Amino acid sequence: MEINNQILEALGLSLVHSLWQGAALLFLVLLTLVSLRNRRAKTRYSAILFGILALPCVLAANLYFFWPEPIVDNSPVIEPAVFSNSLNLPTDFQPVSINPQSNSTVLWLKENASTIAIIWFVGMALFLMKVIGSFVWMKRLTKRALPMKGEAINTLLERAKAVLGISKQIQLKSSSWIKSPVILGIIRPTILFPIGLIEGLSVEEVEAILYHELAHLKRNDFVINIIINV
Secondary structure (H helix, E strand, O other): OHHHHHHHHHHHHHHHHHHHHHHHHHHHHHHHHHHOOOOOHHHHHHHHHHHHHHHHHHHHHHHHHHOOOOOOOOOOOOOOOOOOOOOOOOOOOOOOOOOOOOOHHHHHHHHHHHHHHHHHHHHHHHHHHHHHHHHHHHHHHHHHOEEOOOHHHHHHHHHHHHHHOOOOOOEEEEEOOOOOOEEEOOOOOEEEEEOOOHHHOOHHHHHHHHHHHHHHHHOOHHHHHHHHHO
16 A cells, blocks of 8 residues: 555656646747747647657656655664763753755645645546547547548549648548538548538638648647647
8 A cells, every 4th residue: 555655656746747847848849949930830840749749758757756666675683772871961852853855845745746646547537538438429420421422522632642641541521510621530530521511612722621631630630639638
């Protein structure tokens, strides 16, 4: 039980320290973006992506630092020595213990680190339930959607895929359950259009929508959003 409490305390302290470290990392990313303001959008996006992926690495490093070491007592048994009161101290003398962590904030964090870790675990469980629910909803949505078999829009899709260098097979479907275009799925992605939307759009507008949704797939935005929320 004590080991479990120490692990929870290590996780709680790691999470707390990750807050200010994440803020410092965000500041560095912002400075980098300012210095790269005249560079290509892809370069700036790479800097943002690096900062996002560095966050779990920071948490892992903190956890490694605070992880409790196993206590192994291999020291020989030493008989206690008997000392005489050579300093002529009073019999009611009590040594004063010095606590190096006298700061109240540090003490509060250490005392409540386990609680912080438990709250984080509860939040993670709720988030995972939300992710699973989203996957189920997306599966049902794409299954009930109607395929779009028009030659013109499929030609636009293939042209956009070629420009962006995407080789995955992508389906085009329409659904009455959505109000704006969206791309769903990673392994077998599907672009969904609201029913009747493309009838009122020009070719250029439809092509712009396809490029926008394919860009999400190209950048793996869905995976990155999960990492950010975690």
